[in-house]
Amino acid sequence: MAEKNTLNDIAARAGVGVGTVSRVLNNHPNVSAKTRDKVLHAIAELDYRPNFSARHMRTQRSQLLGFLTDKVATTPFAGQIIQGAQETAWQQGRILMVVNTDSDPALTHAAIEVFLERDVEGILYAAMSHHVVELPPSVHKVPVALANCFSADHALSSVVPDEERGGREATEALLRQGHRRIGMINFADNPAVPAATGRQAGYRKALAAHGIAFDERLIYHSEDDDERGFVGTLTLLDQPDPPTALFCVNDRTAIGAYNALHERGLRIPDQVAVIGFDDQAIIAGALRPTLSSMALPHRAMGQWAATELFRQIDRAAAGHDPAPTHAMLHCPLVARRSH
Amino acid sequence: MAEKNTLNDIAARAGVGVGTVSRVLNNHPNVSAKTRDKVLHAIAELDYRPNFSARHMRTQRSQLLGFLTDKVATTPFAGQIIQGAQETAWQQGRILMVVNTDSDPALTHAAIEVFLERDVEGILYAAMSHHVVELPPSVHKVPVALANCFSADHALSSVVPDEERGGREATEALLRQGHRRIGMINFADNPAVPAATGRQAGYRKALAAHGIAFDERLIYHSEDDDERGFVGTLTLLDQPDPPTALFCVNDRTAIGAYNALHERGLRIPDQVAVIGFDDQAIIAGALRPTLSSMALPHRAMGQWAATELFRQIDRAAAGHDPAPTHAMLHCPLVARRSH
DNA sequence: AGTTAAATTGGAAACGTTTCCAATTCACGA
DNA sequence: TCGTGAATTGGAAACGTTTCCAATTTAACT
Numbered sequence: 001m002a003e004k005n006t007l008n009d010i011a012a013r014a015g016v017g018v019g020t021v022s023r024v025l026n027n028h029p030n031v032s033a034k035t036r037d038k039v040l041h042a043i044a045e046l047d048y049r050p051n052f053s054a055r056h057m058r059t060q061r062s063q064l065l066g067f068l069t070d071k072v073a074t075t076p077f078a079g080q081i082i083q084g085a086q087e088t089a090w091q092q093g094r095i096l097m098v099v100n101t102d103s104d105p106a107l108t109h110a111a112i113e114v115f116l117e118r119d120v121e122g123i124l125y126a127a128m129s130h131h132v133v134e135l136p137p138s139v140h141k142v143p144v145a146l147a148n149c150f151s152a153d154h155a156l157s158s159v160v161p162d163e164e165r166g167g168r169e170a171t172e173a174l175l176r177q178g179h180r181r182i183g184m185i186n187f188a189d190n191p192a193v194p195a196a197t198g199r200q201a202g203y204r205k206a207l208a209a210h211g212i213a214f215d216e217r218l219i220y221h222s223e224d225d226d227e228r229g230f231v232g233t234l235t236l237l238d239q240p241d242p243p244t245a246l247f248c249v250n251d252r253t254a255i256g257a258y259n260a261l262h263e264r265g266l267r268i269p270d271q272v273a274v275i276g277f278d279d280q281a282i283i284a285g286a287l288r289p290t291l292s293s294m295a296l297p298h299r300a301m302g303q304w305a306a307t308e309l310f311r312q313i314d315r316a317a318a319g320h321d322p323a324p325t326h327a328m329l330h331c332p333l334v335a336r337r338s339h
Numbered sequence: 340m341a342e343k344n345t346l347n348d349i350a351a352r353a354g355v356g357v358g359t360v361s362r363v364l365n366n367h368p369n370v371s372a373k374t375r376d377k378v379l380h381a382i383a384e385l386d387y388r389p390n391f392s393a394r395h396m397r398t399q400r401s402q403l404l405g406f407l408t409d410k411v412a413t414t415p416f417a418g419q420i421i422q423g424a425q426e427t428a429w430q431q432g433r434i435l436m437v438v439n440t441d442s443d444p445a446l447t448h449a450a451i452e453v454f455l456e457r458d459v460e461g462i463l464y465a466a467m468s469h470h471v472v473e474l475p476p477s478v479h480k481v482p483v484a485l486a487n488c489f490s491a492d493h494a495l496s497s498v499v500p501d502e503e504r505g506g507r508e509a510t511e512a513l514l515r516q517g518h519r520r521i522g523m524i525n526f527a528d529n530p531a532v533p534a535a536t537g538r539q540a541g542y543r544k545a546l547a548a549h550g551i552a553f554d555e556r557l558i559y560h561s562e563d564d565d566e567r568g569f570v571g572t573l574t575l576l577d578q579p580d581p582p583t584a585l586f587c588v589n590d591r592t593a594i595g596a597y598n599a600l601h602e603r604g605l606r607i608p609d610q611v612a613v614i615g616f617d618d619q620a621i622i623a624g625a626l627r628p629t630l631s632s633m634a635l636p637h638r639a640m641g642q643w644a645a646t647e648l649f650r651q652i653d654r655a656a657a658g659h660d661p662a663p664t665h666a667m668l669h670c671p672l673v674a675r676r677s678h
Numbered sequence: 679a680g681t682t683a684a685a686t687t688g689g690a691a692a693c694g695t696t697t698c699c700a701a702t703t704c705a706c707g708a
Numbered sequence: 709t710c711g712t713g714a715a716t717t718g719g720a721a722a723c724g725t726t727t728c729c730a731a732t733t734t735a736a737c738t
Binding site: 262 | 388389390391392393395396401406411413414415417418421422425426429434435436437438439452453455456457458564565568569591592594595597598601602619620621622624625626627629
């Protein structure tokens, strides 16, 4: 169909200069109503579309953001964090270029290089699990925001879930129901996994705040994603003074807990209450009873990170040196029927 | 740190002409080893990076692909399909620009418009559930490929899961174990939902191939994602000649089925076998026993769609008119312990 | 050493915008 | 009817590449 028309074609068609067409396009003041109409008509007739690269050349603004993820495929959360970033970017007239790195440093480096060649206005790095990341130095050439992860030296802006508060509030929800023996089924104890350490720290604080002594025997750790919930629940139940409530470090673990509880003929939440973490709708809604869970703020982190990028961009445009910012986002309890 | 250097800076630094630098960059023949070295040094010293927009202007190739999704956030599959497309694009030196439309026609149209302004070489539309889609006519200005969806008139290339074969093979797997009364828990019967109609058609074919009469009473339909599995299973079990195996239309439904089976004290797979659909690792691995499930080829669809885009691009470059192509991809059984 | 063909090199033009400056037109009051 | 300042307009230059052509250098022969 239509060939590719340029500003010149429009100008010719409308019988005006290219400068005028450009002014109409960017609706600058000082163009008479009648000229504007002529131009607008010409544009419509020729199905004209401005060329962004040419504009970029001239204005030096690419209106592009680079979005890097470590493992977009293996987690159901990827979508939310992308969406949060994308919608915020879109509102600001920016487009996201997405590259999945699979945690490969060479690929990460190559992707950043490509982003820089495209002259992105900022780079957003989203991790699919909360951990520390190290990015190649070249990334510093441009504003950066980390989502669901952080840099060891905190030199890069970042946003992460408030794991500790999440753990605390999960535990408090259980305490509010009158539970006093609350078990926790956690990941392997690893200081590099904030989800494990933070949630457990919150659990302890909640207990302490209610004057309940921490009991080591109520904690079960395992790195086996598939077995953790089932085996952990059985282990905890098979103790002298078994828990009447279970705080599962994630929803997947809660599936296993449900299975174990069913096997023992224990009713949820009457005999044993359960709270998960992650709020994966697909799991939480399907379990019976539906699972109460702490929601990870993935979408909000995506939004936060994109917003932070714009802050840095504006800041830099104003000549200021944008110091990095850090945020911890709340993981609210999504109450269902399991507690 | 370093200012932004251009070809001219490199040329000056190396004491050669810009044409020569360009030749080195695109490693064209006919540049002497010693000149190439000088240039390479200058590039390294000045931390030079070519400007893609300028290149795009001159070569008319944006090396950009537009990626549209209807609902990236609400499904765990989004990541896989994006990844499939992204990795294929990357291999071909292309970058994906991602926009989430939330099924909003206005947004979809706007996104396509932005893609065209950026001069994308092709547009990939990925749906998060298998259904028919209608895209604005402007999309035809550029190669298009649909993933996990299709256009009513089949004028656009598309790739979808082979639902019927999936349904057939799931049923056959159950038949192979000797089951003769096989229940199916399905979505609401809706001709616009190929997952519902296709999987059930496959189920019937498998039965027919084994000389087993189709029994309407063994099918349970429901559009309630949360209740389907549980209620459906109970309903099917409460019949005169109850099924000894259950084909669940998705894994989420299988969770409900497990719960119902447990409640009735029926062991899986000894007393009742179960097969799901979707192969959501997070569910299938956590269930006890682990759930056998038909895997949706999301990643492969992403790859296929990107590859198809390149076929069309090449085709068009060669002056041919690329006719649309269509594919149905296999949903293989991932055998675990539930059947 | 001299000739010629081949290999290498430099640099102008073009890609499609925006922006700036100079030139033109307009509106209005004297 | 003019003159004046403001509003509008046209078009050249520039953004950073690639590509092409012409010019120069090199290599290979007599």
